[in-house]
Structure formats: structure tokens, C-alpha cells
Amino acid sequence: MAKPFSFEVLAIDGKARRGVIDMPRGEIRTPAFMPVGTGGTVKTMYMDQVRGVGADIILGNTYHLMLRPGAERVARLGGLHEFARWPHPILTDSGGFQVMSLSKLRKLTEKGVTFRSHIDGAPYEMSPERSIEIQGLLDSDIQMQLDECTALPAELKEIERAMELSLRWAERCKTAFGDQPGKAMFGIVQGGDNAALRVRSAQALSEMGLKGYAVGGLAVGEPQAVMLEMLDITCPELPADKPRYLMGVGTPDDILKSVARGIDMFDCVMPTRAGRHGLAYTRRGKVNLRNARHADDPRPLDEESDCPAARDYSRAYLHHLVRSQEALAAMLLTWNNLSYYQKLMQDIRAAIETQTFEARGAEITEGWARGDI
Numbered sequence: 001m002a003k004p005f006s007f008e009v010l011a012i013d014g015k016a017r018r019g020v021i022d023m024p025r026g027e028i029r030t031p032a033f034m035p036v037g038t039g040g041t042v043k044t045m046y047m048d049q050v051r052g053v054g055a056d057i058i059l060g061n062t063y064h065l066m067l068r069p070g071a072e073r074v075a076r077l078g079g080l081h082e083f084a085r086w087p088h089p090i091l092t093d094s095g096g097f098q099v100m101s102l103s104k105l106r107k108l109t110e111k112g113v114t115f116r117s118h119i120d121g122a123p124y125e126m127s128p129e130r131s132i133e134i135q136g137l138l139d140s141d142i143q144m145q146l147d148e149c150t151a152l153p154a155e156l157k158e159i160e161r162a163m164e165l166s167l168r169w170a171e172r173c174k175t176a177f178g179d180q181p182g183k184a185m186f187g188i189v190q191g192g193d194n195a196a197l198r199v200r201s202a203q204a205l206s207e208m209g210l211k212g213y214a215v216g217g218l219a220v221g222e223p224q225a226v227m228l229e230m231l232d233i234t235c236p237e238l239p240a241d242k243p244r245y246l247m248g249v250g251t252p253d254d255i256l257k258s259v260a261r262g263i264d265m266f267d268c269v270m271p272t273r274a275g276r277h278g279l280a281y282t283r284r285g286k287v288n289l290r291n292a293r294h295a296d297d298p299r300p301l302d303e304e305s306d307c308p309a310a311r312d313y314s315r316a317y318l319h320h321l322v323r324s325q326e327a328l329a330a331m332l333l334t335w336n337n338l339s340y341y342q343k344l345m346q347d348i349r350a351a352i353e354t355q356t357f358e359a360r361g362a363e364i365t366e367g368w369a370r371g372d373i
């Protein structure tokens with residue numbers, strides 16, 4: 001029998017954890033950053049490059065893949081790993097969050113959500129059971145419960161209703177997922193910016209005995225301080241021996257501060273999206289390559305990086321590519337950005353192992369503050 005899904009905490013420094021998730025398709029070193037591969041591609045990147053920068057796992061989206069090319073089609077073609085040529089672990093989001101932000105004419109009931117595709121207006125239904133079925137057809141390794149995420153600011157009653165609904169949907173997803181030793185289904189803590197609701201959600205999910213827990217409903221319009229306060233409240237309520245995943249976060253600074261509060265996994269479109277908009281993440285902060293000051297600059301983004309995109313191309317050339325709207329601009333900058341994010345996670349993991357996380361975090365932050373070279 002294939003080895004079961006497992007999580008081990010290897011080192012602790014303050015509240016920060018260095019761990020490893022082990023599953024049949026491979027190991028995930030935590031804290032981990034998952035590049036976003038919404039529709040079966042990490043935009044502009046070959047999968048070999050995604051692996052090459054150090055990613056152990058990528059994220060896919062139920063919502064996008066069910067609309068196009070369709071989950072049943074992906075299943076017929078051998079599942080998402082084979083289809084996209086990524087043999088390592090894949091986590092899929094459940095669809096609830098994307099339905100709410102992208103689809104048209106959506107209607108949410110106890111049963112689930114009905115909506116129209118943002119691509120062609122075709123009608124769809126998604127229940128907790130159908131979301132898990134789709135994630136199974138994709139052959140996703142880590143599946144997420146269907147939830148309802150409330151945009152902030154919101155009325156307390158509204159946050160509470162969505163949180164309680166998400167708890168009931170977590171139970172239904174757990175039943176639909178059943179017993180699959182090599183895979184995992186994670187619950188999602190909701191509760192907006194309300195401490196009591198967050199505690200209620202985290203405790204009720206913990207009692208379900210799931211293999212991992214996500215914190216959702218954050219980075220949805222609230223200040224960073226509110227997000228961090230919610231993590232301070234939520235993390236201690238989650239089982240210490242299970243991975244914790246902060247959904248849709250964030251900036252390098254968000255990641256450092258969330259690891260410090262006990263988060264193990266992250267995903268965010270930031271490095272990939274920024275790369276398609278001419279922005280580079282570096283040790284010295286963000287660099288906007290569209291800016292005219294780079295037009296004659298022969299220096300690379302970072303001569304010390306082992307990523308060719310950061311090390312081997314001049315800022316002048318990158319500026320030229322961005323201004324000319326060349327496909328290579330997005331390709332090189334996305335490569336640089338994902339490399340930067342993975343290097344950050346590697347740094348974080350090494351610092352936790354040597355009990356130097358706080359000092360290393362301060363050094364990294366100081367590098368950004370010094371500004372571009």
C-alpha cells in the first residue's frame with residue numbers, strides 16, 4: 001500500500017515550525033510556498049522551472065478547471081499531474097472563493113452554490129460533495145473543503161452565518177472525501193475579523209480530526225495588523241501536529257510574520273502576477289522594471305542569485321522587454337519572482353532549524369528597507 005499522508009514537525013523556534021509533509025507523490029518541506037497554477041499552468045513557466053526554483057507543491061483551482069477544460073475530461077486524460085506534466089503534489093482550492101469573486105448570477109443555499117461561468121455564462125452547480133468529486137477527478141493530493149469566505153468589512157451576523165455554513169460544509173466534505181490514506185482534505189477556518197468566531201470555527205474544525213487546517217477569509221481587505229491578530233488567536237486553537245495553511249497570502253513580509261505565528265503553508269498570485277506586470281521581487285525590495293531609470297543599467301537584478309533570470313540579464317534588457325510587451329518579460333520576471341519566494345522559504349526553514357528565525361527575519365526585512373541597489 002502507498003505510504004499514508006503524514007506531517008512531522010522537525011524543529012520549533014518560538015512559534016515558527018520547520019516540518020515535512022510526506023505523501024505518495026513526494027515530500028513538502030514546510031514552511032512552504034505553493035506557486036499558483038490556477039488552470040493547470042503556473043503562468044509563463046515550464047514545470048521544470050517551477051521545480052527548479054524549489055517548489056515541492058503547486059496549487060490548482062477547482063473553479064477554473066471545472067469550467068475549462070472540465071474535470072471529467074482531465075480525469076479521462078490521466079488526471080491533472082499527467083495532463084500538466086507536474087508529477088509532484090498538487091493542492092486544489094475548492095471553488096467557493098473563486099465562485100464568489102469571479103462568477104456571475106451566483107446563488108448560495110445550504111445545499112451549495114449555483115452560478116454562471118465567467119467564460120460563457122453556462123450554468124453550474126457546486127455542492128460540497130461535487131467540489132470533492134471534482135478535486136478527486138483532478139486527482140488532487142490535498143483537497144480543500146467548500147467554504148464561504150466573507151469579504152471584509154462585513155456585518156457580524158453575516159460573518160457568523162458564513163462561518164457556521166462553512167462548518168456544516170466541512171462535515172459534508174469530510175464524509176464525501178472518506179478514507180483516502182495517501183491524500184488529505186483540509187478544513188478552512190472562517191470568522192472574519194471576529195476573535196470569538198475564529199475560535200469557534202477553529203475548535204469545531206479541530207474536533208473533526210482532519211489531516212490539515214487552513215485559515216481562510218484573510219487578506220480580503222483588512223489591515224495586516226488585523227490579519228496577524230486573527231492568526232494569534234486562531235493558531236493556538238488548531239492541533240499542533242497538523243499542518244496550517246494560510247490561504248491567499250501574501251507579501252514576503254506577510255509570510256515572515258505569519259510563520260512567526262505558526263503558519264506552515266502559503267499560496268499567493270503575487271509573485272506570478274507581479275511578474276506579468278513588470279515587477280521584480282529582490283533582496284532589496286520590489287523593483288519596477290518599467291521605470292525609465294533602468295534603461296541604461298547593465299547590472300542584473302541580483303548577481304548573487306542562482307536563478308538565471310535574476311543573475312544573467314541586465315536591468316536594461318528586462319526594461320526593454322517590459323516596455324516592448326514581449327512575452328519574455330513576463331517569463332523572466334515570473335521566474336525571478338518565484339525563485340525569490342522559494343529562496344525566502346528556504347532561508348526561513350534553515351533559520352528555524354538553527355533557532356535563528358527572529359534574527360534572520362530582521363535581516364531580511366532590513367534588506368528590503370535599504371531599498372534597491
Ligand code: GUN
Nearest residue numbers: 094097149216217247248
Ligand atoms: N483563498 C484565499 N482565501 C480563501 C478562503 O477563505 N477560502 C478559499 N476556499 N480559498 C481562499
